[in-house]
Amino acid sequence: GIQVEQSPPDLILQEGANSTLRCNFSDSVNNLQWFHQNPWGQLINLFYIPSGTKQNGRLSATTVATERYSLLYISSSQTTDSGVYFCAVEGWNAGNMLTFGGGTRLMVKP
């Protein structure tokens, strides 16, 4: 099946800093989503981005489908950005089955 790798696994930032999270996947995808998991376990949708670039406030994401990677940018980080960020992909014949990466655990210090 499709493999998803995220880097870095852990990231510690000072409030106000910028960061880039990376997601590499091993095959063509029909769907790619970025999620933020809050301390209570809820997965919050950030972006649905199988290709192209999107922006939402301080967050933006870019997926280069031909090169099989996606990037999540966080600018001017805040303590509330802390948590785990997951990339999940759906292969072309995978139905609605998402394969998740291992996540990037972000800690933003005041």
Add this chain to the structure above:
Amino acid sequence: KAGVTQTPRYLIKTRGQQVTLSCSPISGHRSVSWYQQTPGQGLQFLFEYFSETQRNKGNFPGRFSGRQFSNSRSEMNVSTLELGDSALYLCASSLDSGLRFQETQYFGPGTRLLVL
């Protein structure tokens, strides 16, 4: 529009028991998927239901089963619980309108199961 809801939110069971978890999708969503999250294995796909039929299944033993009702609500059942079944169980719903490039999955808050 209300989000995906899951009940119960927390559950404690003992080995050998069985458990049933419930998921109500976003109104109008027809596909419901279930995922297991553990510290060791991360987030793994269990199964997906659409129109009361299991459409996809992950690599889990037969002790894990599910069903979907005509109103799209779904339940998953785990029989003969093992210690390793302790996990966060997440449910996700999507519209599944047939437009394959517009299918965002939305997750519920999860059910945290502890097996003693």
